[in-house]
Amino acid sequence: xxxxxxxxxxxxxxxxxxxxxxxxxxxxxxxxxxxxxxxxxxxxxxxxxxxxxxxxxxxxxxxxxxxxxxxxxxxxxxxxxxxxxxxxxxxxxxxxxxxxxxxxxxxxxxxxxxxxxxxxxxxxxxxxxxxxxxxxxxxxxxxxxxxxxxxxxxxxxxxxxxxxxxxxxxxxxxxxxxxxxxxxxxxxxxxxxxxxxxxxxxxxxxxxxxxxxxxxxxxxxxxxxxxxxxxxxxxxxxxxxxxxxxxxxxxxxxxxxxxxxxxxxxxxxxxxxxxxxxxxxxxxxxxxxxxxxxxxxxxxxxxxxxxxxxxxxxxxxxxxxxxxxxxxxxxxxxxxxxxxxxxxxxxxxxxxxxxxxxxxxxxxxxxxxxxxxx
Amino acid sequence: xxxxxxxxxxxxxxxxxxxxxxxxxxxxxxxxxxxxxxxxxxxxxxxxxxxxxxxxxxxxxxxxxxxxxxxxxxxxxxxxxxxxxxxxxxxxxxxxxxxxxxxxxxxxxxxxxxxxxxxxxxxxxxxxxxxxxxxxxxxxxxxxxxxxxxxxxxxxxxxxxxxxxxxxxxxxxxxxxxxxxxxxxxxxxxxxxxxxxxxxxxxxxxxxxxxxxxxxxxxxxxxxxxxxxxxxxxxxxxxxxxxxxxxxxxxxxxxxxxxxxxxxxxxxxxxxxxxxxxxxxxxxxxxxxxxxxxxxxxxxxxxxxxxxxxxxxxxxxxxxxxxxxxxxxxxxxxxxxxxxxxxxxxxxxxxxxxxxxxxxxxxxxxxxxxxxxxxxxxxxxxxxxxxxxxxxxxxxxxxxxxxxxxxxxxxxxxxxxxxxxxxxxxxxxxxxxxxxxxxxxxxxxxxxxxxxxxxxxxxxxxxxxxxxxxxxxxxxxxx
Numbered sequence: 029x030x031x032x033x034x035x036x037x038x039x040x041x042x043x044x045x046x047x048x049x050x051x052x053x054x055x056x057x058x059x060x061x062x063x064x065x066x067x068x069x070x071x072x073x074x075x076x077x078x079x080x081x082x083x084x085x086x087x088x089x090x091x092x093x094x095x096x097x098x099x100x101x102x103x104x105x106x107x108x109x110x111x112x113x114x115x116x117x118x119x120x121x122x123x124x125x126x127x128x129x130x131x132x133x134x135x136x137x138x139x140x141x142x143x144x145x146x147x148x149x150x151x152x153x154x155x156x157x158x159x160x161x162x163x164x165x166x167x168x169x170x171x172x173x174x175x176x177x178x179x180x181x182x183x184x185x186x187x188x189x190x191x192x193x194x195x196x197x198x199x200x201x202x203x204x205x206x207x208x209x210x211x212x213x214x215x216x217x218x219x220x221x222x223x224x225x226x227x228x229x230x231x232x233x234x235x236x237x238x239x240x241x242x243x244x245x246x247x248x249x250x251x252x253x254x255x256x257x258x259x260x261x262x263x264x265x266x267x268x269x270x271x272x273x274x275x276x277x278x279x280x281x282x283x284x285x286x287x288x289x290x291x292x293x294x295x296x297x298x299x300x301x302x303x304x305x306x307x308x309x310x311x312x313x314x315x316x317x318x319x320x321x322x323x324x325x326x327x328x329x330x331x332x333x334x335x336x337x338x339x340x341x342x343x344x345x346x347x348x349x350x351x352x353x354x355x356x357x358x359x360x361x362x363x364x365x366x367x368x369x370x371x372x373x374x375x376x377x378x379x380x381x382x383x384x385x386x387x388x389x390x391x392x393x394x395x396x397x398x399x400x401x402x
Numbered sequence: 403x404x405x406x407x408x409x410x411x412x413x414x415x416x417x418x419x420x421x422x423x424x425x426x427x428x429x430x431x432x433x434x435x436x437x438x439x440x441x442x443x444x445x446x447x448x449x450x451x452x453x454x455x456x457x458x459x460x461x462x463x464x465x466x467x468x469x470x471x472x473x474x475x476x477x478x479x480x481x482x483x484x485x486x487x488x489x490x491x492x493x494x495x496x497x498x499x500x501x502x503x504x505x506x507x508x509x510x511x512x513x514x515x516x517x518x519x520x521x522x523x524x525x526x527x528x529x530x531x532x533x534x535x536x537x538x539x540x541x542x543x544x545x546x547x548x549x550x551x552x553x554x555x556x557x558x559x560x561x562x563x564x565x566x567x568x569x570x571x572x573x574x575x576x577x578x579x580x581x582x583x584x585x586x587x588x589x590x591x592x593x594x595x596x597x598x599x600x601x602x603x604x605x606x607x608x609x610x611x612x613x614x615x616x617x618x619x620x621x622x623x624x625x626x627x628x629x630x631x632x633x634x635x636x637x638x639x640x641x642x643x644x645x646x647x648x649x650x651x652x653x654x655x656x657x658x659x660x661x662x663x664x665x666x667x668x669x670x671x672x673x674x675x676x677x678x679x680x681x682x683x684x685x686x687x688x689x690x691x692x693x694x695x696x697x698x699x700x701x702x703x704x705x706x707x708x709x710x711x712x713x714x715x716x717x718x719x720x721x722x723x724x725x726x727x728x729x730x731x732x733x734x735x736x737x738x739x740x741x742x743x744x745x746x747x748x749x750x751x752x753x754x755x756x757x758x759x760x761x762x763x764x765x766x767x768x769x770x771x772x773x774x775x776x777x778x779x780x781x782x783x784x785x786x787x788x789x790x791x792x793x794x795x796x797x798x799x800x801x802x803x804x805x806x807x808x809x810x811x812x813x814x815x816x817x818x819x820x821x822x823x824x825x826x827x828x829x830x831x832x833x834x835x836x837x838x839x840x841x842x843x844x845x846x847x848x849x850x851x852x853x854x855x856x857x858x859x860x861x862x863x864x865x866x867x868x869x870x871x872x873x874x875x876x877x878x879x880x881x
Contacts, residue, residue: 029592029595029858031851031855032857032858032862033859035858035859036859036862036863039863185407185408188411189408191408196866198867199866206867213821214822214825214868216615216819216822
């Protein structure tokens with residue numbers, strides 16, 4: 029059993045470590061799996077970071093799909109060709125996962141880390157996902173340190189899942205492996221059995237129907253109709269189900285005990301990054317103007333206060349929307365993401381982030397030069 | 403808390419570590435507390451039922467040991483039967499019986515509002531009820547001396563590795579183990595490791611993956627083709643076997659890690675060549691319970707009343723009655739009744755047929771093997787057909803699926819099912835065939851150390867990568 033356990037850990041490292049066959053897995057991943065594709069792309073990015081020479085300057089962009097939407101590597105390279113820009117961002121990456129990723133950056137030489145966040149990430153409930161991109165016992169330890177005993181008991185199954193995923197990459201990455209290979213192999217095609225009385229695909233207008241029972245959203249019929257009219261232009265870009273999911277997600281943005289937990293994890297994240305000698309640039313992620321109807325935009329204030337506090341206490345550099353905007357409705361692909369491949373907002377924002385990162389890098393070089401005893 | 407969950411892993415790690423640091427007496431207290439925590443994790447309120455059952459049977463056992471008066475002994479036994487079967491009846495069968503009565507009344511134009519409790523069925527109630535009943539009946543029959551130690555008895559009733567889905571242990575086997583000192587031994591741990599690992603593979607990889615196709619074929623609104631019904635039912639036969647025998651293996655393994663030996667509950671049942679053999683190999687703890695406490699009681703009563711006259715016919719009737727009870731034990735539903743009835747008729751019919759025409763065996767070995775193969779395939783096919791009544795949620799749907807089997811087969815509708823089925827079933831078939839040929843359950847443990855380690859490592863990776871989400875409940879929990 030002990031020998032078998034050793035073999036399992038060895039195989040786990042060989043197959044799912046940084047040197048694992050991620051390129052091949054990436055080739056096998058079908059479209060329509062943004063999360064899994066993002067996780068694999070992060071592995072490849074980490075490998076790229078590992079291969080960056082010690083002399084090269086590196087900037088890491090860390091965050092969820094909103095970070096992915098605001099950053100374009102090509103733009104950044106144009107602004108600062110001497111620096112390697114690495115994106116470690118995928119759909120659904122929350123602050124805990126970012127913290128785990130930050131610990132994973134320890135062996136590498138990262139000069140600047142860009143965190144792309146807003147009040148949405150600060151006030152969203154914490155989802156403890158065992159299939160998160162990377163696992164880390166240290167991140168789990170930090171999380172346990174911040175949790176109330178009652179929450180520990182209540183979320184024990186999720187926490188055990190995180191512990192398992194921190195111990196065994198095969199467990200953590202099985203979702204990716206399933207999407208890449210296992211699902212197509214083991215699935216029983218049930219098309220003919222699906223001759224059940226299946227409802228017809230929902231009409232576009234149906235996407236807005238679930239607005240009524242949502243706990244944090246109290247709209248009158250007139251307000252709902254107005255919101256529906258304002259959201260309508262988004263529907264060609266976003267399937268009704270996706271829009272519905274986003275509305276639900278935004279309706280869940282509210283202060284609560286999770287806000288304190290998110291703050292604590294964000295502080296750990298900044299400390300972890302500062303601990304590896306990286307400058308931290310916190311960039312406020314933009315949001316579609318219509319989203320103001322779905323949640324209370326006054327929640328931005330606590331986020332700005334937090335960012336200011338981090339800037340004062342931890343030396344974090346902060347770029348609020350006022351520095352990267354303005355953003356109009358046409359700049360967005362949906363309620364929370366900038367349109368990555370059209371319009372001008374995303375390239376503009378990527379450029380500004382890269383410029384600010386370059387300034388930080390240059391300042392670092394200057395200060396190093398100042399320290400030279402010649 | 404179920405075996406295939408990380409939560410159980412943590413729970414058992416704590417219990418295991420504490421248990422082996424304690425002396426024998428303290429070990430029993432530790433196991434009793436752990437068993438109540440394990441059961442209470444589902445719903446702590448149902449602990450009261452276990453406590454009631456334990457208290458009644460402990461005192462009935464003590465009083466039976468202290469009295470010789472037949473009438474009084476019968477009264478005490480009746481008290482135990484009424485309490486245990488009463489609890490089982492109220493929680494498991496009351497709603498079904500009253501609803502069925504109301505439906506029957508409605509069919510003759512009489513409107514009755516059925517009395518229903520609408521409570522969740524306490525998990526494992528059928529298992530621990532039968533286990534504790536076996537103790538009282540054994541003491542009544544003077545086949546077992548009553549225990550004086552209430553903690554030992556409470557642990558016998560609630561021992562967590564087998565509390566919720568068996569094996570239904572006999573007091574004569576488990577109580578002496580509880581009362582004596584257990585020893586940690588390397589061989590036992592190795593055996594336990596294999597049992598737990600293979601049990602998890604059976605449950606999490608094979609059974610839970612097959613559930614996708616079974617659930618689809620048996621969905622209430624599904625309209626499967628004949629080929630889909632056939633393959634879905636075959637998949638169910640494998641699913642329920644892997645689900646339940648996987649649970650039993652994990653239970654044996656967990657108990658073995660604590661120094662206990664639980665009985666074998668499944669002995670390669672799908673290699674059986676006739677219905678009697680099936681029931682000697684499938685859910686052995688239940689079939690032997692029914693044999694010892696129901697079938698033999700009926701037989702002894704018949705012998706006392708009628709002697710040997712008409713024994714064959716009465717034996718057939720008793721078999722049908724026993725299997726009817728077996729069907730009802732599995733669940734409150736008419737489809738279970740029909741399933742039990744079919745099993746009984748099959749057993750009784752087979753026995754009567756064999757009594758008239760003893761099995762002819764060819765002389766050549768290869769011919770005998772071929773004959774066994776044919777008999778095995780026929781037996782397995784009949785099992786699968788009866789499983790339609792077991793798995794279908796209603797009697798009506800079971801009949802509908804049987805009718806569908808007579809329709810056009812449309813083999814193309816299952817053309818893409820072979821690959822996943824083969825992937826899931828072939829490793830199981832390979833191992834069990836090897837076990838059958840060598841007549842050695844522990845064939846894997848006889849592999850060289852390195853080969854075994856490589857096999858275990860591969861199985862762990864398969865478990866992690868191919869297993870359905872951990873935490874899927876076992877099918878037999880609902881019984």
